[in-house]
Amino acid sequence: MTLIKSLKKLIKSTENKEMAVKHVVYYLFRKKSKTENIDNLMLEYNFFYFDNLSYLDQEIDKLIEKNKNQFLESTPGDIYENITTKNLKKSLGQVYTPKNTVMDMIGMHDFSSITTDSDNKIIDISCGSGYFLIPIIEKYASKGFSVKNIVKNLVYGVDKDEFSVFLTKLSILLKYPELENKDLNIFQGDILFDSINPIDDYKFDLIIGNPPYIGHKNLSKNYKEKLYKNYNTYTNKSDISFCFFEKGYRMLKENGKIIFITSRYFMEGQNSFEIRKFLKNNYKIERIVDYNGSNLFKGANISPLIIKLSKEKSSGNFNYSYLYDEKFNHVDFNQGNLKSDKWIIRPQTQLELLRKLYSETQFRIKDFIEFKQGIITGLDKAFVVTDDIIKEYSLEKDLLKNWIKNSNIYKDHIINVNNYKLIYSKDLDISLYPKTEKYLNQFKSRLEKRRECKKGIIKWYELQWPRKREIFEEEKIIFPYKAKEPTFFNDKNNLFCSADIYIGICKDKDIKYENLVKYLNSKIFKFICSMELKKVGKDLYEFYPYALENLPIINKISFILNYSQ
Known part of the structure; x- marks a missing residue:
């Protein structure tokens, strides 16, 4: 077993895992200390050694002895990144940048004109374990700067x-x-709000790093109110990372640079209007490297991009590189052509085709389809049953409906349609269904804890968000909210579905569903979706109704509309 695996196993055995992570890292590198300076640092931060966890020390010593070479080669960041808990990473918005990516980002900055007389200050405003700062120190040292001068006057975190x-x-x-x-200018503080001396007194030539990703759900109400008040880029359901672009602007010298790796969400996200407008209007975009849905970060479901910005106005071209089919494609794109509602950056030929398709029609999807969401049961374990359960409890068939999830849907068929049934319990007297009541009763304590049940909106045995029964018991279009390509199915079999499936109901009874589905699954519509929809993974798009509603229905294929007149 490797050192990392052994340490993770050791931490897993403790009650407070987040405390144990810090204790383990602190103790490991206190053992590694060879100088008085590091001993002094350890003394300053000795509150990360927890006496109530001292019983771990003997086991850590054994692991060091058993994995001596691996221990000697490891850095504090390596150990911490690999043993820290998911909860701790999530609370701090920590995602660790691969070392080769760190070097690529540093390589984007022009160090060629820097001389030992220069005062080019660089800062990482979310420095993590120092992944960016140490290579930057090495870069300056290679230019003839003394290391002490670098850390005292040029590099900050x-x-x-x-x-x-x-x-x-x-x-x-x-x-x-x-x-x-x-000697070190590394400071603890909230860069978005705290006054940090001497950093407040400086303007920087380069701000580099990986700002934290913390969505609105993981921030306190008071903190969000502070963000709303102080940062125009922070709006409804924004990510805190947006604010680092605005704060960075305030900290830069004129013509200073930002190089961030961040989530690509802001390019297309519904709640990212203000950050797109801010970046376009205040910075010159020099380069974007878009991983285009591919996941670069270990253990985090984030598709990133690298963006290089300069503090100056621009409407000229920038270089956009996007990953496609395992290689990067390159486009020169005019910054003035970026739209605040969404950044679609693609070769000119593709953009011209998209414009042509829109120009050929005045019709939009919303003119013909009304969208609904599938059912939220509140506890699938209770309401979604198999044939074995139905037989064991003799459940009343009147309440049972065929049930599917998004993985069941294909363009031309539904798989495993008979594997599960839904107990559709809405607006009923459960005493009339004694077998079902007896079965559900084993989940009663959990069902009663649901929010809607506590508020008296639903009874304990009812579905949390059942929707209207007639939505499911008529012809409709069903499709998964995430898919690699348009996957629309014409359902004529009264299928009930989960909330990871959306439903399309034709607004006009004379519209022929099957022809409409042919268009929605067509190559033309696939191209439109690839240009317009938000990408959330490698070859994975979000098919949310708000994004679909305004996509065009092309006149030339208006045969899909089978009006009797």
């Missing part, structure tokens, strides 16, 4: 998390043992 600040300092001192803690 900030992080809200005090343990991250400790890790960054420790990493630098391990790399450069001649340095002292007092």
Whole structure:
């Protein structure tokens, strides 16, 4: 078993895993200390050693002895990144940038004109474990700067998390043992709000890093109110990472640069209007490297891009590289052509085709289709049953409906349609169905804890959001909300479906469903979707109604509309 696996197993055995992670890392590198300067740093941060976890130390010593070479080669960031908990990463918005990507980003900055007389200040405003700062120190050192001059006058770091600040300092001192803690300009604080001296007194030539990703659901109400008040880029359901672009603008010198790796969500997201407008109107975009749905980060469901910005106005071209079919394609794109409602950056031929398709029609999907969402049961384990359960409990068949989820849907058929049944319990007297009542009763305590049940909106045995029965018991279009391509199915078999499926109801009874579905699954519509819909994974798109509603129905294929007149 490797050192990392053994440490993770050790941490898993503790009650407070987040505390244990810090204790383990602190103890490991206290053992590795070879200099008085590191000893002094350890003394300053000795509150990360927890006496109630000292019983782990003997086991850690054994693991060090057993994995000595691996331990000696490891850095604080390596250990922490690999053993920290998902909850801790999520609360801090931490996603660790691969080291080769770090080097690629540093390589985007022009160091060629920097001389030992220069005062080019660089800062990472979410420095994590120091992944960006150490290679930057090395870059400056290669230009003839003394390491002490670099860390005292040129390279800075900030992080809200005090343990991250400790890790960054420790990493630098391990790399450069001649340095002292007092030489380092690494500070703990919330860069978005805190006054941090001496950083407040400087303007920077380069701000680089990986800002934290924390969505609105994981922020307190008070903190969100502060963001709303102080950052125009933070709006309804925004991510905190947007604010780092605005804060960075305030911290840069004129013509200073930002190089961030961040989620590509802002290019297409419904709630990203203000950040798109801010970036276009305040920065010159120099380069975007878009991983186009591919996941670069280990253990995080985030598709990133790298963006390089300059603090100056521009309407000229920038270089856009996007990953497609395992290789990067390159486009020169005019910044003035970016639209605030969505950034669609593709070769001119594709954009011209898209414009042509829109120009050929005045019709939109919403003119013909009304969208509905599938059912939220509130507890699938209770309401979704198999044939074995139906037989065991002799459940009343009147309440049972064929049930599917998004993975069951294909363009031309539904798989496993008979595998599950839904107990459709809405607006009924459960005492009239004693067998079903007896079965559901085993889940009663959990069902009663549902929000709608507590508020008296539904009875304990009812579905949480059952929708209207008639939606499901008529002809309709069903499709998964996430798919690699348009996957629309014409259902004539009264299928009931989960909330990961959306439903399309024709607004006019004379519209022929099967022909409409042919268009929605066509190559033309697939092209439109690939240009317009938000990409959330490798070859994976979101087919949310708000995005579909305004897509065109092309006149030339208006045969799909089978009006009797």
